Amino acid sequence: MTFNIIGSILPEVTIAIAICIVILVNSLVRNASVTLIHSLVLFFLSFALFLSFVSLELPDSNIFEGHYVIDAFGTNLKIIALIAAIFVHLTSIKSKQNIKNEIFLIQLFATLGVMILCSAHNLLTVYLGLETLTLSMYGIVASNRNSIEATESAMKFFILGAIASAIFLYGVSILYGVTGTLSLDLIENSKLLDSLEMRIAVAFMACGIIFKFGAFPFHSWVPDSYQGSNTTAAIYISSVPKIGAFALIARLFLDSLNAISDFWSILILSAGLLSIIIGNMIALVQVNLRRMLAYSAIGHIGFVLLSFSIVNPNGVSASMTYLIMYLIMTIAVFALIESIASEDHQHIELGDLKGLSKSHPLIAFMLLFCMFSMVGIPPFIGFYAKWIVLSELVNNDMIWFALIGVTMSVIAAYYYLRVVWFMYFENNDQDIENKGVINTQSITSIMISAMLLLIGLYPSPVIDYTRRIISSFLLID
Amino acid sequence: MILDLMIWSPVIVGLILLLIGKNTASLSYWISLATSLLVFGMSMYALSMFKTDQVGIQFELIAPWIERFNINYHLGIDGISFPLILLTTFITPIVLLTARTSNKINLHQYLASFLILEGLMIGVFSALDAFLFYVFWEAMLIPMFIIIGIWGGENRVYATIKFFLYTFLGSVFMLIAIIYLYISTGSYSIFDFYNLDLSRMEQILIFLAFLFAFAVKIPMWPVHTWLPDAHVEAPTGGSVILAAILLKMGGYGLLRFSLPITPAASNELSMLMVALSLIAIIYIGMVALSQTDMKKLIAYSSVAHMGFVTLGIFVVFLNHENASIDNMNIAISGAMIQMISHGLISGALFLCIGVMYDRIHSREINDYGGVALSMPRFAGLMVFFALSNAALPGTSGFVGEVLVILASLKVNFWIALLSSTTLVIGAAYTLWMIKRVIFGPITNEKINNVRDTSPVEFIPLIILAFMVLAMGVYPEPLMKLMYITLNDLSELVFTGVGL
Numbered sequence: 001m002t003f004n005i006i007g008s009i010l011p012e013v014t015i016a017i018a019i020c021i022v023i024l025v026n027s028l029v030r031n032a033s034v035t036l037i038h039s040l041v042l043f044f045l046s047f048a049l050f051l052s053f054v055s056l057e058l059p060d061s062n063i064f065e066g067h068y069v070i071d072a073f074g075t076n077l078k079i080i081a082l083i084a085a086i087f088v089h090l091t092s093i094k095s096k097q098n099i100k101n102e103i104f105l106i107q108l109f110a111t112l113g114v115m116i117l118c119s120a121h122n123l124l125t126v127y128l129g130l131e132t133l134t135l136s137m138y139g140i141v142a143s144n145r146n147s148i149e150a151t152e153s154a155m156k157f158f159i160l161g162a163i164a165s166a167i168f169l170y171g172v173s174i175l176y177g178v179t180g181t182l183s184l185d186l187i188e189n190s191k192l193l194d195s196l197e198m199r200i201a202v203a204f205m206a207c208g209i210i211f212k213f214g215a216f217p218f219h220s221w222v223p224d225s226y227q228g229s230n231t232t233a234a235i236y237i238s239s240v241p242k243i244g245a246f247a248l249i250a251r252l253f254l255d256s257l258n259a260i261s262d263f264w265s266i267l268i269l270s271a272g273l274l275s276i277i278i279g280n281m282i283a284l285v286q287v288n289l290r291r292m293l294a295y296s297a298i299g300h301i302g303f304v305l306l307s308f309s310i311v312n313p314n315g316v317s318a319s320m321t322y323l324i325m326y327l328i329m330t331i332a333v334f335a336l337i338e339s340i341a342s343e344d345h346q347h348i349e350l351g352d353l354k355g356l357s358k359s360h361p362l363i364a365f366m367l368l369f370c371m372f373s374m375v376g377i378p379p380f381i382g383f384y385a386k387w388i389v390l391s392e393l394v395n396n397d398m399i400w401f402a403l404i405g406v407t408m409s410v411i412a413a414y415y416y417l418r419v420v421w422f423m424y425f426e427n428n429d430q431d432i433e434n435k436g437v438i439n440t441q442s443i444t445s446i447m448i449s450a451m452l453l454l455i456g457l458y459p460s461p462v463i464d465y466t467r468r469i470i471s472s473f474l475l476i477d
Numbered sequence: 478m479i480l481d482l483m484i485w486s487p488v489i490v491g492l493i494l495l496l497i498g499k500n501t502a503s504l505s506y507w508i509s510l511a512t513s514l515l516v517f518g519m520s521m522y523a524l525s526m527f528k529t530d531q532v533g534i535q536f537e538l539i540a541p542w543i544e545r546f547n548i549n550y551h552l553g554i555d556g557i558s559f560p561l562i563l564l565t566t567f568i569t570p571i572v573l574l575t576a577r578t579s580n581k582i583n584l585h586q587y588l589a590s591f592l593i594l595e596g597l598m599i600g601v602f603s604a605l606d607a608f609l610f611y612v613f614w615e616a617m618l619i620p621m622f623i624i625i626g627i628w629g630g631e632n633r634v635y636a637t638i639k640f641f642l643y644t645f646l647g648s649v650f651m652l653i654a655i656i657y658l659y660i661s662t663g664s665y666s667i668f669d670f671y672n673l674d675l676s677r678m679e680q681i682l683i684f685l686a687f688l689f690a691f692a693v694k695i696p697m698w699p700v701h702t703w704l705p706d707a708h709v710e711a712p713t714g715g716s717v718i719l720a721a722i723l724l725k726m727g728g729y730g731l732l733r734f735s736l737p738i739t740p741a742a743s744n745e746l747s748m749l750m751v752a753l754s755l756i757a758i759i760y761i762g763m764v765a766l767s768q769t770d771m772k773k774l775i776a777y778s779s780v781a782h783m784g785f786v787t788l789g790i791f792v793v794f795l796n797h798e799n800a801s802i803d804n805m806n807i808a809i810s811g812a813m814i815q816m817i818s819h820g821l822i823s824g825a826l827f828l829c830i831g832v833m834y835d836r837i838h839s840r841e842i843n844d845y846g847g848v849a850l851s852m853p854r855f856a857g858l859m860v861f862f863a864l865s866n867a868a869l870p871g872t873s874g875f876v877g878e879v880l881v882i883l884a885s886l887k888v889n890f891w892i893a894l895l896s897s898t899t900l901v902i903g904a905a906y907t908l909w910m911i912k913r914v915i916f917g918p919i920t921n922e923k924i925n926n927v928r929d930t931s932p933v934e935f936i937p938l939i940i941l942a943f944m945v946l947a948m949g950v951y952p953e954p955l956m957k958l959m960y961i962t963l964n965d966l967s968e969l970v971f972t973g974v975g976l
Binding site for chain 1: 545634646
C-alpha cells in the first residue's frame with residue numbers, strides 16, 4: 001500500500017519537505033531573516049529525528065521493489081546522521097562568519113543524500129544517494145563565494161569527485177555485466193562472484209567509497225576543502241557524509257559482497273593503514289589549524305577502515321564505535337574553532353591560538369579536552385575508540401597493525417600537543433580582554449566537548465549500542 | 478569506599494577550582510590544602526584499619542564498568558600499594574603548602590592540577606583492573622604536562638613535550654600487552670593475569686612491553702633522558718611530585734605486573750635488568766658528578782637511586798643456587814624502602830633547591846657559595862638531606878640500599894661490590910655540591926641579602942627530615958606493613974619460575 005510505503009520513509013519525506021519550504025521561504029520572503037531559516041531547519045531536522053525514532057518500531061521491509069530497505073541498521077544510522085546534522089547546525093547558529101542562507105539548504109540536501117544511502121538497497125538508489133550527497137558537498141565547499149581559495153578548493157574537489165563517481169559508476173556497470181543485477185540482495189547469490197571481472201568491479205567501487213571517506217590514496221580533496229571553505233562547511237563535510245560512506249561500505253561490501261571479503265578487505269586494510277601513516281605524518285608539518293585537522297581526520301578514518309577490514313561483527317562494531325566517537329570529537333573541535341574565529345579572520349593558524357587560555361579560558365579548556373581526546377588519552381572518548389579498535393586487531397592476529405597504529409598515535413600526539421602548547425604555554429604579545437562568549441554556538445560547542453569526558457567516564461552505552469546495531473544487521477541477512 | 482573518596486574528592490575539588498577558582502587565589506589555596514589534608518587524614522584512617530597480618534587485598538571494591546569487555550571498576554590495596562599511597566597523600570599537602578612561596582600566574586589552576594594529579598596517582602596505585610590502571614596511568618600525564626608546560630622554566634615546552642611523548646610511547650606498548658592478556662584470559666583483572674599459563678616467547682614479549690612502559694617511568698638507563706629535562710624545567714612542586722611519586726609508578730608496575738605475570742621471563746632477562754641497573758647506579762652516578770645545575774644533579778642522582786630499586790627486584794634470579802624466598806624478601810623490601818625513602822629525600826632536596834631558587838633565581842652551582850652564612854637554619858636541613866641522599870647510616874636512604882646490597886651479596890659478590898660503589902659516588906656528588914653551594918665564602922652579592930626560610934618553607938622540610946630519620950632509625954613499622962604481601966609475591970614468583 002502506498003500509505004505504508006510513505007509511512008516507512010517519513011524521515012526522508014520530512015527532509016524533502018523541509019528543503020521545499022526553505023527554498024520557498026528564501027525566495028518568497030524578502031530578506032528572510034537568518035533566525036527564521038535556522039528555526040525551520042532545526043525544527044524539521046528534529047522532527048525527522050523524532051520520526052526516525054518512531055520508525056525503529058517498524059518491521060523490516062523492502063519497499064520500492066527492493067530498491068529501498070527499512071531496517072534497524074539503516075534507521076539507526078539515520079538517527080546518528082540526523083543528530084550529527086542537528087549539532088552541526090546548532091554550532092553554526094549566530095556564526096560571526098558571513099554565511100549565506102543557502103548553505104543550510106545545501107546541508108539539508110546532503111543530509112537527505114546520506115539518509116538515502118543509509119537505506120539504499122540497489123546500486124541505482126545507492127548512486128542516487130551518493131550523487132545527492134556529493135553534489136551538495138561541492139556546493140557546501142563553494143558556498144564561501146567571495147573567497148578565491150574556497151572556489152579553488154571546490155573546483156578541485158569537483159574534478160576529483162567527478163572522477164571518483166565515474167570510477168564508482170564504472171565498477172557498478174562491470175558488476176552489472178557480471179551478475180546481471182543491481183539489487184544488493186541478488187548480487188550475493190550470483191555464481192560469478194569469485195571472478196576476475198568481479199574483482200575489478202569491486203576495486204573500482206572501493207575507490208569510490210574510499211574517496212567518500214577521504215582516506216588515502218583518494219584523500220587529496222580533504223585538506224583543500226577543509227582549509228578553503230569556511231568552518232561551518234568544514235564541520236559538515238567532516239562529519240555527516242562519513243556516515244553515508246559507512247552505510248554504503250557496510251551494505252555493499254560487508255553484506256552483499258561478503259563472499260569475496262578476502263579480496264576487498266585487503267583493499268580496505270591497505271587504505272586504512274596508509275591513511276593512518278600518511279595522514280598523521282603530513283599533519284605533523286601543518287601550521288594551519290583546519291588543514292592539520294583535515295590530515296588528522298584522514299588518520300582517524302584510517303582507524304575506522306582498518307577495523308572494518310577485520311570483517312567480523314566485532315571488528316565492524318569497533319569500526320562503527322570509532323566512527324561515532326570521531327564524529328563527536330570532530331564536531332566538538334570544529335565548533336570550538338568556529339566560536340573563536342571572527343568574520344575577517346578565517347584562517348586560524350597555530351600562532352593565532354597564542355594566549356587563548358587567557359582570552360577564552362573555557363573554550364581553551366574544552367579545546368584541550370578535544371586535543372587529548374584525539375591523541376587517545378583516557379578518560380576521553382578518543383582513547384576508548386583507539387582501544388576498542390586495537391583490541392579487535394589483537395584479537396584477530398593483526399598485532400603488527402595494532403603496533404603500527406599505536407606508534408602512529410604517539411607521533412600524532414606531537415601535533416595535537418602543539419595546539420595545547422600554543423594555547424597554554426605561549427603568551428600573546430598584546431593583552432586580550434576576556435570576551436564574553438555566551439551564545440548558542442559556544443554553549444553547544446562546550447556541551448559537545450563536555451560529552452568527550454562524560455561518555456569517556458562511562459562508555460558502555462556507546463559500545464553496546466554499536467554492537468547491537470551491527471549484530472542485528474549481520475543476523476538479518 | 479574510602480579509596481573511592483581518596484581518589485575522587487581531590488579530582489572533583491580540582492575540577493571545581495579550575496572552573497570557578499579564578500581571582501580567588503587565597504581561597505583556592507586554603508581549599509586545596511584542606512582537601513589534601515583531608516585525603517591524608519583518610520589515608521591515616523585506612524592505615525589504622527589496615528591489617529598487616531592478612532594476605533591479599535584489603536578495602537576491596539568492585540563494580541561493573543564496561544561489561545561487554547568484562548572491565549570492572551576494581552580497587553583495593555595491599556602491602557605493596559599502600560605505602561606508596563601513603564607517600565602520595567603525605568607529599569601532596571607539602572607541595573600544596575609551598576605553592577605560594579613563589580609568585581605564580583593562575584594559582585588556582587596550579588593547585589587544581591596538583592589535586593587532580595593526586596587523585597589519579599592514588600588511582601594508579603589502587604587499581605586492580607588492568608584497564609582501570611591504564612586509564613589512571615595515562616590520565617595522569619595530562620596534569621603533569623600542564624604543570625611543566627605552564628609554570629616551568631625557560632625550556633619548558635621542549636621538556637614537557639619530551640616527557641609526554643616518552644611516557645606515552647612507553648605506555649602504548651603496555652596497552653597492547655594488556656589487551657593481549659585480556660584476550661588470553663577473558664578478563665582485565667590483574668589477578669586473573671597471574672594464573673595465566675603463558676609460553677616462554679609470550680612471556681618475554683609481554684615482559685618487554687611492560688618493561689618499556691615502566692623503564693621510561695622509573696627511569697632506567699638508557700630511556701632516562703627525559704628526566705633531567707623535565708626536572709630542570711618543572712616548577713618546584715612539579716619536580717617534587719615527579720621525583721617522589723611519578724618515578725615510583727615504574728617500580729610499582731614491575732612488582733604488580735612484570736614479576737607475577739611473567740615470572741619466567743623476569744628470571745630469564747634478569748641479567749639484562751641487573752646490567753641496566755648497575756649502569757644506572759655507576760655510570761649515571763658519574764654523570765651526576767659532572768653536573769653544574771643543581772636540579773639536574775639531583776635528577777641524575779634519582780636515576781642512580783632508582784637503579785637500586787630495579788636491582789633489588791631482579792637480582793635474586795641471577796643465582797639459582799642461593800636463591801631463597803627470604804633473600805627475595807630482603808631484596809624487594811629493600812627496593813620498596815628505597816622507593817619510599819627516595820620519595821622523601823629527593824622531594825626534600827627539590828624543595829630545598831626551590832627555596833634557594835626563589836631567592837637567587839639560579840640553579841647553577843657556580844652562582845652559589847656560603848649559603849650557610851646567610852641562611853643557617855636552611856643550610857642545616859639541606860646538609861641533612863644531602864647526607865641522607867648519600868645514604869648516611871641512620872637515615873632512610875641507608876636502609877634501602879643496604880638491604881639491596883645485602884641481598885646481592887648472597888647472589889654474587891661482584892654485583893654487591895659494584896652496587897656498593899654508589900655509597901662512594903653518591904657521597905661524592907652530593908657532598909661536593911654541598912661544599913660548593915652551602916659552605917665556603919659568599920661569592921654572589923645576592924646571597925648576602927637573603928633571609929632565612931619562612932615557616933611555610935621550614936615546616937615541610939622539618940617534617941620530611943623527621944620522616945627520613947624515623948625511617949632510618951626504625952624501619953620496622955614499614956617493613957611490617959609490607960611483609961606479608963611481599964612474602965606472598967615472592968612465593969608466587971618462585972613457583973612461577975620453578976625454583
